[in-house]
Amino acid sequence: MAEDFIKYFEANKEAWNKRTAIHKDSAFYDVPSFMAGATSLQKIEMQELGDLTGKKVLHLQCHFGLDTLSLVRMGAAVTGVDLSDTAIKYARELNDELKLDAGFICCNLYDLPLHLKGDFDIVFTSYGVIGWLPDLDKWASVVAHFLKPGGAFHMIEFHPVVWMFDEQFKYIKYSYHNAETIAVKQTATYANPDAEIEYDEFSWNHSLSEVVNALISKGLQIKHLNEFSYSSYNCFANTIKGADGNYTIKGMEGKIPMTYSIKAVKNL
Numbered sequence: 001m002a003e004d005f006i007k008y009f010e011a012n013k014e015a016w017n018k019r020t021a022i023h024k025d026s027a028f029y030d031v032p033s034f035m036a037g038a039t040s041l042q043k044i045e046m047q048e049l050g051d052l053t054g055k056k057v058l059h060l061q062c063h064f065g066l067d068t069l070s071l072v073r074m075g076a077a078v079t080g081v082d083l084s085d086t087a088i089k090y091a092r093e094l095n096d097e098l099k100l101d102a103g104f105i106c107c108n109l110y111d112l113p114l115h116l117k118g119d120f121d122i123v124f125t126s127y128g129v130i131g132w133l134p135d136l137d138k139w140a141s142v143v144a145h146f147l148k149p150g151g152a153f154h155m156i157e158f159h160p161v162v163w164m165f166d167e168q169f170k171y172i173k174y175s176y177h178n179a180e181t182i183a184v185k186q187t188a189t190y191a192n193p194d195a196e197i198e199y200d201e202f203s204w205n206h207s208l209s210e211v212v213n214a215l216i217s218k219g220l221q222i223k224h225l226n227e228f229s230y231s232s233y234n235c236f237a238n239t240i241k242g243a244d245g246n247y248t249i250k251g252m253e254g255k256i257p258m259t260y261s262i263k264a265v266k267n268l
Contacts, residue, residue, distance in 0.1 A: 028191035065091025
């Protein structure tokens with residue numbers, strides 16, 4: 001792996017450690033409701049994942065594990081993976097407190113085959129994940145590596161059009177394609193805009209064609225690609241909440257895609 005990428009990952013790990021310390025106590029993640037039995041999963045993934053009873057699931061880039069543990073509550077045997085050691089530590093604490101049986105691994109996603117054996121019925125990832133990865137061919141290789149033949153990859157992600165805009169959604173700032181490493185000095189976090197933290201972060205934009213072609217190149221068949229004109233989360237600036245409880249950018253309601261989902265199946 002290129003030396004620059006290693007430095008970027010180290011910086012992002014520190015950034016997510018700082019974020020996790022804020023996120024776990026935020027109203028955005030609402031851990032008390034989760035502990036009381038609420039699911040953290042959104043309607044899109046609930047519908048597309050379907051019945052998980054008895055399924056073996058690998059959850060990539062799981063943050064501090066709320067979705068991972070929600071999948072366990074749906075009857076799956078789940079392993080969650082994340083770069084942040086602070087996030088994984090807290091995920092394990094939640095798992096123990098709830099007396100669930102999720103497994104958690106802390107490592108760079110690209111290194112996961114060195115830390116985990118076996119294959120899975122489903123590999124799952126969602127919302128704000130692939131932008132932290134510079135190379136989607138390596139990412140797709142990891143997905144394919146852990147899927148059993150006939151197994152399904154489910155992905156729900158923010159649409160690349162969203163990442164073209166500046167932070168206030170006033171103008172186009174970044175390329176749609178993976179044209180550069182995007183380096184930003186951040187303050188606060190989407191889960192708490194008033195949080196007193198600062199950190200450097202490094203990310204990469206990925207077009208839909210880059211995502212789809214990476215998966216196809218590793219022997220996965222695309223079963224669907226769905227696009228949605230809303231975000232289930234209020235994690236962007238200048239949003240308005242619709243009657244359906246979802247969020248759009250003020251002045252762009254129904255005009256831009258904000259999320260998308262993919263189901264891809266590994267060839268037999």
